[in-house]
Amino acid sequence: MTLACCTIDGEIFQPYKLEGEDAERWTSTAGPGLKRIEFLCPQASQPQAMARIESQLPKLDGVKSARVNLTGRRVVVVYALAEIEPQALIDRLGELGYMARPFDPRETGLVKDDREGAKLLKALAVAGFAAGNVMLLSVSVWSGAEDATRDFFHWLSAMIALPAVAYAGRPFFYSAVNALRLGRVNMDVPISLGVLLASLMSLFETINGAEHAYFDASVTLLFFLLAGRYLDHLMRARARSAISQLVSLSADGAIVIANDGCRSYLAARDLKPGMLIAIAAGDRLPADGRIIEGASDMDRSLLTGESSPESIEPGSLVHAGEINLTGPVTVEITAAGNDTFLSELVRLMAAAEQGQSRYIRIADRLARFYSPAVHTLAATTLVSWLVLGHGWHDALMAAVAVLIITCPCALGLAVPAVQVVASGRLFRSGVMIKDGAALEKLGNVDTVIFDKTGTLTRGEPALVSQSLASTETLALAAGLAQASKHPLSRALLREVARRGLTPIEVQDVTEHPGQGLAGVYSGEQLRLGNRAWCGADEAGEDVGLLEFAFRRGAKPPVLFQFEDQIRSDAATTIAGLKQMGLAVHLLSGDREAAVNRVAGLVGIDNPVSRASPQAKLGFVDALSRAGKKVLMVGDGINDAPALAAGYTSMAPSSASDIGRTAAQTVFMGESISAVAEAVAVSRRTQAIATQNFVLAVGYNVLAVPLAMAGLVSPLVAAVAMSTSSIIVIANALRVGLGKTGGNRNTRRSTNTDAAADEIRRAA
Amino acid sequence: MSVLLYLIPVALFLGGLGLAAFIWSLRSGQYDDLEGASWRILQDDDTPKP
Numbered sequence: 001m002t003l004a005c006c007t008i009d010g011e012i013f014q015p016y017k018l019e020g021e022d023a024e025r026w027t028s029t030a031g032p033g034l035k036r037i038e039f040l041c042p043q044a045s046q047p048q049a050m051a052r053i054e055s056q057l058p059k060l061d062g063v064k065s066a067r068v069n070l071t072g073r074r075v076v077v078v079y080a081l082a083e084i085e086p087q088a089l090i091d092r093l094g095e096l097g098y099m100a101r102p103f104d105p106r107e108t109g110l111v112k113d114d115r116e117g118a119k120l121l122k123a124l125a126v127a128g129f130a131a132g133n134v135m136l137l138s139v140s141v142w143s144g145a146e147d148a149t150r151d152f153f154h155w156l157s158a159m160i161a162l163p164a165v166a167y168a169g170r171p172f173f174y175s176a177v178n179a180l181r182l183g184r185v186n187m188d189v190p191i192s193l194g195v196l197l198a199s200l201m202s203l204f205e206t207i208n209g210a211e212h213a214y215f216d217a218s219v220t221l222l223f224f225l226l227a228g229r230y231l232d233h234l235m236r237a238r239a240r241s242a243i244s245q246l247v248s249l250s251a252d253g254a255i256v257i258a259n260d261g262c263r264s265y266l267a268a269r270d271l272k273p274g275m276l277i278a279i280a281a282g283d284r285l286p287a288d289g290r291i292i293e294g295a296s297d298m299d300r301s302l303l304t305g306e307s308s309p310e311s312i313e314p315g316s317l318v319h320a321g322e323i324n325l326t327g328p329v330t331v332e333i334t335a336a337g338n339d340t341f342l343s344e345l346v347r348l349m350a351a352a353e354q355g356q357s358r359y360i361r362i363a364d365r366l367a368r369f370y371s372p373a374v375h376t377l378a379a380t381t382l383v384s385w386l387v388l389g390h391g392w393h394d395a396l397m398a399a400v401a402v403l404i405i406t407c408p409c410a411l412g413l414a415v416p417a418v419q420v421v422a423s424g425r426l427f428r429s430g431v432m433i434k435d436g437a438a439l440e441k442l443g444n445v446d447t448v449i450f451d452k453t454g455t456l457t458r459g460e461p462a463l464v465s466q467s468l469a470s471t472e473t474l475a476l477a478a479g480l481a482q483a484s485k486h487p488l489s490r491a492l493l494r495e496v497a498r499r500g501l502t503p504i505e506v507q508d509v510t511e512h513p514g515q516g517l518a519g520v521y522s523g524e525q526l527r528l529g530n531r532a533w534c535g536a537d538e539a540g541e542d543v544g545l546l547e548f549a550f551r552r553g554a555k556p557p558v559l560f561q562f563e564d565q566i567r568s569d570a571a572t573t574i575a576g577l578k579q580m581g582l583a584v585h586l587l588s589g590d591r592e593a594a595v596n597r598v599a600g601l602v603g604i605d606n607p608v609s610r611a612s613p614q615a616k617l618g619f620v621d622a623l624s625r626a627g628k629k630v631l632m633v634g635d636g637i638n639d640a641p642a643l644a645a646g647y648t649s650m651a652p653s654s655a656s657d658i659g660r661t662a663a664q665t666v667f668m669g670e671s672i673s674a675v676a677e678a679v680a681v682s683r684r685t686q687a688i689a690t691q692n693f694v695l696a697v698g699y700n701v702l703a704v705p706l707a708m709a710g711l712v713s714p715l716v717a718a719v720a721m722s723t724s725s726i727i728v729i730a731n732a733l734r735v736g737l738g739k740t741g742g743n744r745n746t747r748r749s750t751n752t753d754a755a756a757d758e759i760r761r762a763a
Numbered sequence: 764m765s766v767l768l769y770l771i772p773v774a775l776f777l778g779g780l781g782l783a784a785f786i787w788s789l790r791s792g793q794y795d796d797l798e799g800a801s802w803r804i805l806q807d808d809d810t811p812k813p
Contacts, residue, residue: 047802070799118789125789129782133775149767156771 026086026102030078034064037086039075039100041093044068049098056096060084074103113237120230123168127223130164131216135718138216142715154206154213161215165199168222171229187367187408190374194407195221201400212397217404217717224725228413231420236435254279254286257330271336279324279331282485287336291316294329295513297486298322301453303341303637304589308546309487311514321637321656325486327513345613345640349662352617352645361437362689363415374406381708398710404717405707406700410724414692417732422685425736430668431678438664441648443682444629448577448675449620449642451634452588452598452607455652456570456672459635461487461546461562463495471501473558477550478503480517480528488548489517489528491562516548524553531557564594567672570602576676578603580683583628587611587619589638616642633675635659650675681735688735692728699724 030036044053050068053075057066062083067076077089086102093100137153145153169192176188195218202213254277256266263278268286271277276292279285297309300322309325312318318331320340335341378399385395419436426433433439450456478496481489482503496503506519506526516529527534527550534549536557546564551557574584586607588595599607608619616634620642623630632639632646635655643649643662651663652672660666667674703720706712712720788794 047799047805050799050802051806068799069796070802071796114795121789121794122786125782125785129778133778136774152767160775 033081034078035081036076036078037089038103039077039090039093040103041068041073041075041098041100043098044070044073044075052096053093053098057089057092060088060092063089075100117230117233117237120171120226120233123171124223124226124230126164127168127219127226130160130168131219131223134161134216134219138213138714138718141213150211151206151209154202154215157213157215158203158206161219162199162203164219165195165222168219168226169195172222172225185367185371186364187370187412189367190371190403191221191225191407191412193375194218194403197400198404198407201397205397212714214400214404214714214717217714217721220718220721221404221407221409224409224721225412228416232416232436235416235420235423235433254283268336271333273333273336273339275333275336277331277333278328280328281324281326283324285318285320285322285324285331287331287333288317288319288340289331289333289335291318292330292332294327296327296329297325297513299325299487301459301636306453306590313514326484326511345637346658348613348617348641349644349658352621352641359437359441361415362440362693363411366411366693370408370411374403377406377704377708378402384708385710394710398708401710401712401717402704402707405703405712405720407721408696409721410696410699410728411693413725414696414728414732415689417729418685418689418692418735421732421735422681426678426681429674429677430671431674432666432668433678434664434666438648439682439685441629442631442665442678443686445582445631445647445679447583447585447623447628448631448633448679449585449587449623449646450574450604451636451639452586452590452595453564454635454654455633455639456586456598456602457564457566458670459564459654461491462565463491464561464563471499472504473550473552474499475501475504476506476521476526476552477528477548477560479506479521480509480519480526480550483509483519484511484517488546488560488562492548492560521552525551526553527551531559566598566601567670569671569673573673573676574602574604576673577679580676580679582631582679585619587616587634587642589613589616589636613638613641617645620645631675631679634663650678685735688731692731695727695731696724 027035027037041049041053043049047070050070053068054066057063057075057077062080064078064080066078068074069076075093079086079089090100090102134157137157141150141153172188172191172195175186176192179186179189198214198218198221202215202218205211205213254266254268254271255263256271257263257276257278266275271287277287277289281296291312291314293314295311295313297311298318299309300306300319303319303321312329317334381402382395382399385398386392415436419439423433423436423439433442453459474492474496478493478501481492483489493503504521506521509517509519511517512529512533516527516533518528519526528548531547531549534551534557536549536551536559546562548560548562549557550560577584584604586595586599586602586604588598588607588609589611590609592609595607595609599605608615611619616639620630620632624645624647629647632643632649633651634640634643634649635652637656637658639651640656640658640662643651643659648665649663650665650667651659653660653666653668655663655666665678667678699720703712706716793800
């Protein structure tokens with residue numbers, strides 16, 4: 001069997017096709033006749049993947065090397081241009097069981113992230129080097145070096161510290177200047193002022209051969225602060241690179257049929273109204289349009305939240321984002337690019353985002369009070385020393401000591417350290433937080449709104465009625481279903497595979513869009529489809545279930561009932577959220593019967609059904625205006641405006657691209673308990689961050705009077721600063737303690753292992 | 764105190780060596796895939812490269 005498609009975690013996928021696309025744009029030159037191409041492989045998350053890909057891929061002719069990056073789930077391949085095509089690499093990766101998609105790191109902003117991280121790390125290394133050496137010299141001075149030796153050590157310190165401050169302090173200096181230019185004050189203003197004044201004052205003292213110099217204080221300060229800054233960066237970069245891997249694996253474009261019948265591939269942005277496009281079964285529509293030819297069923301779940309597909313025929317209107325399920329159709333584009341229904345939603349989303357008041361992070365809120373207070377204290381010290389009759393020199397030294405001791409070293413670490421530990425813990429249990437602000441907001445929410453399809457439910461139907469259906473019936477129905485991409489057919493196949501059955505081969509299978517499938521097995525007519533297609537009784541109440549009828553020859557038809565299965569831990573998660581004192585709502589675009597059934601099962605009162613994207617947005621806005629802090633959890637395109645409007649938002653990793661972009665947090669895997677866990681961890685983070693602030697401010701309250709009295713020698717400053725930073729970091733590590741989502745983790749990896757085994761058997 | 768004349772340059776040189784080594788490792792991409800590196804060491808692929 002040629003592997004036209006493969007199965008991963010029970011899902012059927014088509015390998016990415018480069019056809020019509022310019023493969024050149026993904027590659028770069030790696031030597032004479034050699035090209036380098038990078039792929040994203042979301043499944044390459046296990047160490048086995050690394051060994052497999054790196055040993056199997058180079059066996060292809062023309063492949064020079066393949067290297068897997070397990071952290072980024074990427075594969076870099078160097079190949080000979082004349083010997084192999086990139087498509088062959090994608091196909092081979094598909095056969096090995098890894099979906100691959102060419103990827104240009106320049107496009108996603110990852111390169112910029114990496115460069116920023118490397119810059120911070122270099123600054124951190126330089127500051128660390130300087131701090132170590134200057135501290136060595138300072139310790140000698142404190143232990144009694146005198147006269148010429150002391151001056152020599154001070155000069156040496158100056159020569160190490162001044163260039164280091166100039167180099168490693170740049171991130172703070174730039175940020176402080178930017179803030180001041182905008183007429184605002186942030187934490188970087190007192191930091192920059194403290195570090196610069198300490199260095200310059202020490203230089204002045206050194207020139208005059210005086211006793212005290214604060215070079216060690218300025219470089220260790222920078223070292224601690226850069227550590228905090230790097231931690232903050234690490235957290236954002238980790239989530240961003242993980243989210244960029246989730247980009248859709250399908251090509252964004254369509255085959256255009258010209259007037260003379262010629263077919264060519266065009267990217268979605270180049271499509272124009274009036275063009276005719278051919279959409280194969282299984283493809284996503286790139287634009288709004290009207291069906292010209294063919295009939296099929298459309299999966300509209302991402303757009304409307306409705307779980308059952310809709311039949312379409314020539315003349316029907318279709319929208320960008322829908323998936324064509326059963327038959328090839330020709331579509332005349334009525335709207336493309338910025339005029340589609342989808343773009344309308346994007347505009348709605350942008351408006352909702354703008355309407356939201358800008359969230360100010362805890363550290364910045366504190367900076368508003370902290371900086372003026374610190375600067376007032378320093379100024380007061382200067383003036384009082386002058387008034388008390390000390391000279392300019394002593395007064396200035398005392399003021400600088402105040403600035404050094406209040407330099408928010410522990411404060412700069414207080415929040416990033418806690419947040420990076422918390423986000424690392426959440427990341428391990430599959431929750432990716434886009435930035436620190438999202439984590440802070442998550443700890444404040446008091447209302448949770450869930451979407452139904454794809455969020456509370458898995459978004460894929462599963463067989464529920466097992467009565468009547470014999471093993472043979474199931475295997476025969478599966479034989480028919482193999483030919484179809486209808487979600488119910490795939491659900492039937494999954495069920496058959498789960499029971500360990502093999503579909504029976506059926507001859508002459510034909511698919512009749514909007515009706516069902518037909519085939520022949522040992523002289524008997526087989527039919528699988530809606531009730532009318534199989535001659536079943538049409539009557540029957542809508543209990544919110546989806547169904548397929550199956551008929552064999554003249555026997556009475558059998559009904560298969562499916563439901564969009566609720567995630568296994570939805571009910572416990574919602575009970576847990578309620579226990580935490582959160583109000584829980586359900587907001588869906590699906591039919592009333594289906595919504596009420598799910599709401600009843602998971603325990604949510606007063607669900608809202610048939611909500612349009614605008615209605616969802618209105619619901620969230622109304623709650624926000626009433627002063628509620630809303631966490632919106634949703635996955636669909638129709639949820640995107642509401643996701644953007646919520647105080648904060650979460651989406652499952654299976655969500656639409658636009659949903660994932662709109663959401664501030666993305667969670668992976670089957671389990672929805674991630675929502676409750678994220679809220680719980682965020683609350684704990686908030687509590688520990690507050691403790692850290694109290695510790696850091698408490699240290700200042702103790703130390704500032706000493707500094708104002710002129711009692712802080714460089715030795716005292718160094719000891720006080722290091723201890724306060726260490727205490728704050730030790731406290732931050734407590735977030736990582738306690739019960740973690742370890743069981744979620746194991747479950748996910750066993751799934752992947754099972755899938756890997758399955759692939760190995762198939763290969 | 765003449766011992767300082769060569770001890771301090773030695774200390775600075777060693778520190779600088781560490782710094783240079785760190786920046787080299789950063790530039791050559793050794794921090795790009797921390798997760799993969801921890802598994803690579805366990806792989807049985809010690810066959811010499813042709």
